[in-house]
Amino acid sequence: MSSFTSEERAAPFTLEYRVFLKNEKGQYVSPFHDIPIYADKVRYPCFEPHCVIATKDPLNPIKQDVKKGKLRYVANLFPYKGYIWNYGAIPQTWEDPGHSDKHTGCSGDNDPIDVCEIGSKVCARGEIIRVKVLGILAMIDEGETDWKVIAISVDDPDAANYNDLAEQFV
Template sequence: MRPLLRSSLGVLPFLGSHSATESRVITQAGLPTYPRKMMHYQTEERGQLNSPNYRMYFKNSEGKYISPFHDIPLFTEAQQQLYNMVVEVPRWSNAKMEIATKEPLNPIKQDIKKGKLRYVANVFPHKGYIWNYGALPQTWEDPNHTDKDTKCGGDNDPIDVCDIGSMVCSPGQVIQVKVLGILAMIDEGETDWKVIAINTEDPDAENLNNIDDVRKSRPGHLEATVDWFKKYKVPDGKPENQFAFDGQFKDKDFAIKTIKSTHEHWRALVQKKTNGGEIECKNISVCASPFKCSVDETRDVVQSAPASGSTLPVSPEVDKWYFL
């Protein structure tokens, strides 16, 4: 079976403020033409969806395999403080999909715990994830860096993002977001920042500019976000998560400062100026990175993955409700 290719659009950094969009067309031969300022990303699926061998790899507009962690730029428009977000999990879904930080080219895969595919529980009244969930590329929460406010090290992943827009995105979609605020979750002794942002394509994006705007225009949404992060691991037998700042959201300026800090930690990581442990830093575009590799190397990585296969069924247990 041929690999399944999907396409999405992102914005080239520093070339204007045209917002990111997505093409849901499955591309099989050739690429459509888009405005010059747009950068086209494709995703190629390998293995079988809903299985441990499933992987979603990324390609750029030239058809070259890239890392969504390292090769997609953080900024889409630096002066306007707009960022790329790589969507890992669509709103209302349960599969814990994530950028595989310890695999070459960092494809999206489903997390595995105790040998089983991981699905987040439906903790009443929430159904799966309550936002489009993903990460900001070219950021890294350094576990060796102790945050002065949380007094904890980072969680060793790109910084997480919750897109609170009304559109339901697709896994692997690259969208342009406006940052509104941030929440500091403490997960098993690690700082796990949660950036609150909105897709610039959302009808409400123009009117939401800071966390207070969210609080005023969407009553209960921020409280639901804290409740979700506090309880989502409880059905797995774990305690409730804790938060710094008494569970209060910090504003846009604080969020942007935190993102910049994680961007600098990422830069040190890919330039081998800090110990990244098992983090895989293979990339094709980062200047001064000793991990920069050839197109042939990236092709070999993808071709070594299992061929694309049919989607496997999901257990009915995933739809179970939990009342806590």
Template sequence: QMAFSVEERGRPYTTDYQVYFKNAEGKYISPFHDIPMYADENVFHAVIEVPRWTNAKMEIATKERLNPVKQDTKNANLRYVANVFPHKGYIWNYGAIPQTWEDPNHKDEATGFTGDNDPIDICDIGEKVQTPEITPQI
């Protein structure tokens, strides 16, 4: 099993907040490019961007050096997911599968939708509340 750790910089819920990833040797790595897609033959790695019960819309910054996880913005405002009573934020851990990408130029024949130019989304429906980290997922 590969070991990864995270380093938080800045204050949460600000545009300065960023989560950087490190490998077992403490070297900075990209959660988008450097973490393997597979933990083993039947298990994917997942980079948890939005922990369960939180609502800050965190995403891998695919266009930034080292691709930190940071809060998404729209029109210079921090983005949040809506609360769905009685729950606060996402009811599951939400994130992405590393080393994947949804091509915005490819239209899916079944749905008619194109990719969103980001890694493939993943939803961890386990009971654990994850932190922004790498989690093996079946």
């Protein structure tokens, strides 16, 4: 498997903050376009819930999420700070704003498909991990379909115990 490293620029929690990814040759790559995705080895770049992939910036770095010109944060859920899972997106995917989903009746949110990784390790921002998909949820956010893939890292000690979302709630 290819290895990737990350390079942070500017101070975290600012409008200028960016995380760029590099491949094993030290070349800058896009987490949106250049990370290979395989059906049997789903990989995705992790980023904290207050960050997103800058789909309009060159090389699509990870950046601080902004809404209406202001930095956007996820509210803390005691005792956790932010989400209680790792958050990221599946590279080379896109939720089409021109397509109305037959299940939700809403169009896509114009972003890559989100991943919520529920393993025990807290991932570093920009880290690329392999996951086992457990299920998927279709959420409606501000009138747009926003798919969430629920997964667990293949390297998590409990990965063998989780195979499907349904079996966890029966």
